[in-house]
Structures are given as C-alpha cells and as structure tokens.
Amino acid sequence: MSVRTLSQRRTAIDTQWDCFLTGSGRTEKDSVNKDIMASWQRSAQYIQPHTNLAPIADEYSLKHTWQGSDLCQATLAEQANMNQLVNEGEMVAAIADTSGRLLWTAASKHMRPRAESVNFTEGGIWDESSVGTNAVGLSLALSRPVTVFSSEHFLPSIREWVCYAAPIIHPQTLECVGVLDMSTTWQHYTPMGQAAVAGIAQSISAHLPCAAPRAEIEIHALGQPRVIYQGEPIPMPLRQLEILCLLALNPEGLTLNQLHASLYGDAKVSMSTLKAELSHLRSRLGGHIGSRPYRLTVPFWADFLQIWKAHEASLTTEFMDLYRGPLLINSDSPELEEWRSCIDALAYKTLDKAVDTVMLVNRMGAGRIAGELVRNRLGGDLSH
Incomplete structure (x- = not known):
C-alpha cells in the first residue's frame, strides 16, 4: 500500500476522531471499524485524550517474574526470528502479560527512542484502562489478533505508529497467557503484519509446557x-x-x-x-x-x-x-x-x-x- 494511500486513510481517521472527540457529526461507516470505535468509547471512560505516557510498574521485580516464567521459556524459540524482524523491519516487539504489562521488549535503533518516550518498555502497562486504544489492550479485550493503525490509537503520542498484536493462547487449556505485539511507524504498514504476528504468537504457544491438571x-x-x-x-x-x-x-x-x-x-x-x-x-x-x-x-x-x-x-x-x-x-x-x-x-x-x-x-x-x-x-x- 502506497504512503499516499496510507496518508489518505490516516486523514479519514483523523476526521472521525475529531467528530468523536467533539461529539459532532456522524462516523462514516468505513473510516473507523466498529472494534476501534468501541475501544474509543471504552477508553474515554478511563483516561483523558491528552495523556501521553503509559504508567510503568517496577521493572526489577517484573524482570525476575519474566525470567522465571513458562512464557519466557516458550518465547526463546522465536526470539531470534523476532529480533531479525525487529531490526530488518525497523520495529519494536513486546510480550505482555494478561494485565497488559510489558515483560520483554526488543527495539530497532529506529524505534527504540520512540518506544522509550512513551514507556513502551519493560514494566509499561498497556491495557486499555491505562493508555486507551492500542494493540496490546485491544487484543486482550477481544481475545484475537488485531491491528491498530496510526490515528486509531487513543494517545496522540503513538499516532505515528502501526501496531499488530495477537494473544498467546495455551493450546491445552485455551487460556490466554499473554500478548505479542510488534509495532513500527505507520508508513511501514503492511496488510500481512497482523497474520505474521499471529503466526509467531501461535509458535510461542506451541512451545508452552503442558499444564499440570489441577484435578481430573x-x-x-x-x-x-x-x-x-x-x-x-x-x-x-x-x-x-x-x-x-x-x-x-x-x-x-x-x-x-x-x-x-x-x-x-x-x-x-x-x-x-x-x-x-x-x-x-x-x-x-x-x-x-x-x-x-x-x-x-x-x-x-x-x-x-x-x-x-x-x-x-x-x-x-x-x-x-x-x-x-x-x-x-x-x-x-x-x-x-x-x-x-x-x-x-x-x-x-x-x-x-x-x-x-x-x-x-x-x-x-x-x-x-x-x-x-x-x-x-x-x-x-x-x-x-
């Protein structure tokens, strides 16, 4: 998709965002999909649109939680692949827990300062209640792969991004154990991004250890x-x-x-x-x-x-x-x-x-x- 086409898409979303923010006009059917609109409505209950930073948890304690977790061990099988995509695609990758806290991140030189400026780093909390519409929070809310493009984000500070996320589902218990997110700047959007991230999330899921049954x-x-x-x-x-x-x-x-x-x-x-x-x-x-x-x-x-x-x-x-x-x-x-x-x-x-x-x-x-x-x-x- 050309940058010009993407720019037109962004402009259309900007217009609908202004309508949403002011409560004037009607949302055009194809400009903002229903999941994004529903997320905007939920987000408006939690935070102010001028919020710029995600809250951040204790990075030290989370690092120890991450390193000893089954999710960390399962991620090792895909870490080399993710690091390659991060560097070649000028991206930032993250694994979040089920509350939206980032447990692990990896960023290219292009994305690292952008990620650090908004706390898209270890310890950052990226559920909808903390930062509004974003791929981590939306994937948790919907329990499926999502894409959040540019001005679909609730925070102004990340509207230069496009983010793809997918839940990591334990194949045995069918329980969500985390979320994989891969993000870059909106000009690098690709329609294949969501499917690629969903595939990596499935591969991580396949490497999770068998869960010991609590009972018969x-x-x-x-x-x-x-x-x-x-x-x-x-x-x-x-x-x-x-x-x-x-x-x-x-x-x-x-x-x-x-x-x-x-x-x-x-x-x-x-x-x-x-x-x-x-x-x-x-x-x-x-x-x-x-x-x-x-x-x-x-x-x-x-x-x-x-x-x-x-x-x-x-x-x-x-x-x-x-x-x-x-x-x-x-x-x-x-x-x-x-x-x-x-x-x-x-x-x-x-x-x-x-x-x-x-x-x-x-x-x-x-x-x-x-x-x-x-x-x-x-x-x-x-x-x-």
Missing part, C-alpha cells in the same frame, strides 16, 4: 466458561455446564428432584429432559457421574469454589486473579443465579476494602466485567 475435571465458569477433562479442553453446551456446576456445588450429591429444582426452578421441563442432559454429560466425562444421588465421582476443581476459599483466607490478589467475570452470566438456574450474586457482592466488597490501587488497575486486564468493577471502585481517579 477443571471447571472455569467465572467469565469465559470452559471445562478441562483429564488435561484436555472439552466442548460443553450451557445446560450441561450448569449441571456440572451444580454437582460441584453439591459434592454430597443431589436427587433428581433436587437437581431439577436447582436447574429449572418453576419452569415446566420434564424429568426425562433432565435425564437426557445427565446422560450426555456423563458420556462427556467418561461416565464419572454417579446416581442416587447424582454426584461427581472423580476429583474436581472449580474457580467459583476456589474464589470462595480465597475470600475466606483474605487472599485479595488470588481473589482478583480468579474473578474473570460473573458466574455463568447466561444461566437462569435459580441456584447458580444466587451464587452469581454472592460472588459479585464479594468482588465489590473485596475491591472496596483494597488499598493497593496499582493492583486494582492491573486486574483490569482480567476481563471486561472485572474491569468495570475496578472502574466503579476507583471512580474518577482513573482519569487522572
């Missing part, structure tokens, strides 16, 4: 739900996931009538329908559901149970690490709705008592809902 069955139901059985993720529809959560909450077991009431409430659903769901769930879990009463017959771990233990032990950081959002937000099970309300109330209470605002800001990377809880706690302080 792992249930993650806070935020984005997933189930891991014998170390492998398994697909599971909402109704069966609801049943699994109810069995985890009642390890002593439930009669068919009790399970029906906990799952459906007063809804007119037949017992045969529930039995069919139980049969499908039992098949997915290798037959490890007992009957009379219905119960799980193998060890299990559940984030919504672990978070309760963290609360009882006053482990605030562990609590916020576990809280990725409400418990099965789409469930209308009476018992799960009650548990959801209790856990959300604990989250508000935990944040209200917390005095470490840096920790709270870092937790924003854990998910959109968790971020909303933190923003409500900090109120207007995040805009300063």
